[in-house]
Amino acid sequence: MSLPVNELFETIQGEGQFTGVPAVFVRLQGCPVGCPWCDTRHTWELDEADEVAREGVIGISGDTPRWASYEVEQLVALLTDGRFRARHLVITGGEPCLYDLRALTEQMHRAGWRCQVETSGCAEVKVDDHTWVTVSPKINMKGGLPVLTQALQRADEIKHPVALEKHIEELDQLLQGVALPRKPQICLQPISTQKRATEMAIRVCIERNWRLSVQTHKYLNID
Template identity: 55%
Template sequence: MLLILLQLDDKAKGKVSKLRYKINELFETIQGEGSFTGQPSIFLRLQGCPVGCSWCDTKHTWEINETLLIPSTDMLAKRKEDDRWANVSVDEILEIFNAQGFQAKHIVITGGEPCMVDLRPLCNALEAKGFSCQVETSGTFEILVSESCWVTVSPKVNMKGGYEILTSAMQRANEIKHPVATEQHVDDLKALLVKHSIEDTPVYLQPISQKDRATKLAIDTCIENNWRLSVQVHKYIGIE
């Protein structure tokens, strides 16, 4: 019986080692948003997103064009944003961490829309090596992550792609981070919280831009509702 279990375990490991994730960027920086603001982090930016946010600052991750597939070495060598991506296995991701000499132990899996794919094998492998995981998602796809993964849902309402916010995503969230520029964005969030029965999850408002009007709206609304402010610190201090 022990031999059979070991063989099954080896097969499972083999399947995980063959899994590949479409990665646009992989870099070490400081998390600039939400609960982990200031936390040294390794960002895994996945390729692919059909949601279509008009203000998205990573539109180069939207399309999965097979002609733009590149080796992971070329992906790591990129010095500016573009829509090329690499197909990287879980084992290769861990090898890259070592080769790059990354020191951070917090992993931010973002995109694109990372929850288009099953992230459980990736999260489990990273956590087994002592990393903590955080996923940033629009809440429009089922969230398949490890139990201990921190989930940041940034709900995208009435976007071009036509996707609905899922109750399962909202209720899985460890924090809700909502971009705002107008009162309508605030009203949309309040309606979402009621619709999906969200009461105790921390809510962060994030100005869509660094303009005074959006920032003032976010500050005033946070005070009024006892929410929290997220100001994209990385943009203010000029890092990726």
């Protein structure tokens, strides 16, 4: 099984429940959802012409659509060869759940790491049982892709991007009638650190006893 890797880098998890935790990020190429405010638009298209050598995506920042094909075993070998101190792997994208992540998460857990997946919920979540699943639902997006009940039910955390009151109403509607067996933490993440969005998110988090997730890496100016 091969995975198209856009970038692989070590930083601090900037968002959600694990904010502040040193982590290695694997960003997979390809996403069909098309959020107008997406901060990783360069990951949307998986174009053959953008394929590069495997070394070409390690620790190099910069927003480009390039990607390299890694077999799961090659990725696990690289992640565990001693170059990283972190033991928290974040698999993001693009949309990582376009791909079957069971072998990767199983092998990384066996190596003593914790795994977290960041997904929009537009595709079935295929990870091992120990993986922390962060679902950031993308409601009414251009691709017309529904947020899958399977993804919501697998969620350990629901991290909703918000800028307008209507985004709260959409979340309420989405969650109505869906049983959430893992009792996920619900957090609101202001879109693009906008002041108004942040103020609204703070207010609603206090009203609902939800959690605030700000994109701390953007304030810190790190990857």
